[in-house]
Amino acid sequence: MKYSLIKLDIFLKETIALFASKCQERNIDLEYKILESMDKVFRGDSLRIRQILINLIDFILNNVDEGKVRIIIERDELLRVRLSDSQLARISFSVVSNKLNLSDVQLEKKLRIPSKYSSELESELLLTKGLVEVMGGELSQVNFHSEEKGYAFKFKVQIPSRNTPNLFLESETDNSVRENQNELFAKRHPLKILLAEDNLFNKLYLDKTLSNLGYENTVHAENGYQVMRRMEDIHFDIIFLDINMPEMDGIEVTMEILKRYGSNRLKIIAVSADIGAGAAERFWAAIMDSYLSKPFTEKEIMSIIRRFSKTNRLASQ
Numbered sequence: 001m002k003y004s005l006i007k008l009d010i011f012l013k014e015t016i017a018l019f020a021s022k023c024q025e026r027n028i029d030l031e032y033k034i035l036e037s038m039d040k041v042f043r044g045d046s047l048r049i050r051q052i053l054i055n056l057i058d059f060i061l062n063n064v065d066e067g068k069v070r071i072i073i074e075r076d077e078l079l080r081v082r083l084s085d086s087q088l089a090r091i092s093f094s095v096v097s098n099k100l101n102l103s104d105v106q107l108e109k110k111l112r113i114p115s116k117y118s119s120e121l122e123s124e125l126l127l128t129k130g131l132v133e134v135m136g137g138e139l140s141q142v143n144f145h146s147e148e149k150g151y152a153f154k155f156k157v158q159i160p161s162r163n164t165p166n167l168f169l170e171s172e173t174d175n176s177v178r179e180n181q182n183e184l185f186a187k188r189h190p191l192k193i194l195l196a197e198d199n200l201f202n203k204l205y206l207d208k209t210l211s212n213l214g215y216e217n218t219v220h221a222e223n224g225y226q227v228m229r230r231m232e233d234i235h236f237d238i239i240f241l242d243i244n245m246p247e248m249d250g251i252e253v254t255m256e257i258l259k260r261y262g263s264n265r266l267k268i269i270a271v272s273a274d275i276g277a278g279a280a281e282r283f284w285a286a287i288m289d290s291y292l293s294k295p296f297t298e299k300e301i302m303s304i305i306r307r308f309s310k311t312n313r314l315a316s317q
Contacts, residue, residue, distance in 0.1 A: 003043045003160060008034055011046065012071060015053055018200050022061055023069075030057070032071040038091065039075065044159040047205060048131055049093075054201040055128040056095045056153045067099030068150075076156055090137070090156050098150035124199070127294055132157060185302070186214025189309035191237040194230055196221045196253070197271065198245050202294065206240060209298050213305070224248025228256060236266045238308055240292070243272040254288055267308045271296075 012032040023030045034040060053071065060069055076090040132139045137157035193210060195218055197203045203220065210218050219234060221227040223245050230236075243250035250270060257265050270291035290304055 004046050006042055006044050006046050006049070008038070008040045008042070008073065011050070012073075015050060015057070016071075018054065018204075019057060019061060026061065026064070027066045028061060028064060029068045030061075030070075031068070032073070035072065035074040037075040038073050042089075042091070042159055044091075044157070045135060048135055049157065051201040051205070052128050052131050052155060052157075053093065053095070055124050056155070058200065059125055060095055060097045060100060060153070064097055064099045067097065069095065069097045071095055089159050091159055092154060092156045094142075094152045094154040096150045096152040100151040128155075184214075185305075189305050191215070191305060191309055192235065193218045194221060194227065194234075194236040194239040194266070195219070196224070196227045196239055196245060196250070197242040198222045199242065202242070202271065206301070209301055212298070213302065222246075224250070224253040224256075227253050228260075231257070231261075231266075238267040238269065238305075240269045240271050241288075243270050258287060269304055 012034075016030050016032065019030055022028075057069065057071070072094040074092050076092050129139045132155045135157040137155055139153065139155045142152045142154055193215055195203065195206050195210075197206060197220075207218060207220075219230055219236070221230050225248055227239070227241070227248075241250045241253060245253070248256075250272075254268055257268065267290075268288045270288045272291065272294065289308065292300060292304070
């Protein structure tokens with residue numbers, strides 16, 4: 001895990017801002033509260049924590065029509081675990097709704113292994129559970145929260161305590177070296193990239209990762225129809241294509257690209273949480289070029305770019 005300094009007030013305001021439009025449409029108040037026990041600045045894996053929060057908030061907002069949704073953050077007990085002569089702390093995030101429209105039995109089923117009939121939201125919920133466990137925590141459901149009455153998803157994750165050495169933070173020198181390396185990466189592997197993704201976190205993560213690698217002019221599409229319109233105006237080398245997009249899914253988009261562009265098409269990278277038995281075969285059958293399984297890493301994205309930038313250069317010779 002990569003630890004960085006998280007300023008909690010800013011972090012939560014940025015996360016809530018992503019849902020402003022949806023909350024306004026549904027007449028929902030989305031707020032946060034930091035309890036006194038919690039530090040407002042701490043070290044943690046900001047990308048994973050943000051992904052978990054976004055997925056849980058999105059799940060609840062898609063199952064309520066009105067009311068209040070509140071994020072509550074508190075510090076839990078110190079874990080008596082030694083790590084580099086320091087202790088780990090545990091923090092708790094609760095996403096609470098007083099108007100959730102699902103029964104306890106329905107929600108319990110959604111945290112089980114999904115079947116091929118599971119919706120994208122249900123798959124994202126299971127993915128979220130896995131992310132929490134990777135961070136040494138647990139995701140639970142509670143019918144009553146001490147601060148808010150309502151139904152809550154609650155997750156606990158481990159973070160370095162106040163006494164943890166600075167080895168958990170990247171130094172300014174490390175950051176400077178990394179930035180220079182990333183600028184060179186985009187120059188070595190020049191590509192025009194299209195991102196087709198409607199999931200808020202995945203969109204942010206892909207965009208930030210590509211920006212860190214030096215790709216500043218990435219183009220976005222949120223559904224299959226937008227993909228086809230973007231391709232009419234701009235020549236792209238590669239597309240990162242979410243399989244479960246609304247209106248026109250990734251398989252349909254791929255077949256339409258093949259129909260219109262044939263062998264002159266861009267490289268197609270499938271992005272999905274559904275890389276289980278049979279899923280990869282469906283992607284290959286649609287004549288995609290590769291795939292990323294959520295959650296994916298920067299190294300995986302770099303590997304794909306290296307692979308296909310070389311292919312593009314050889315094809316142009």
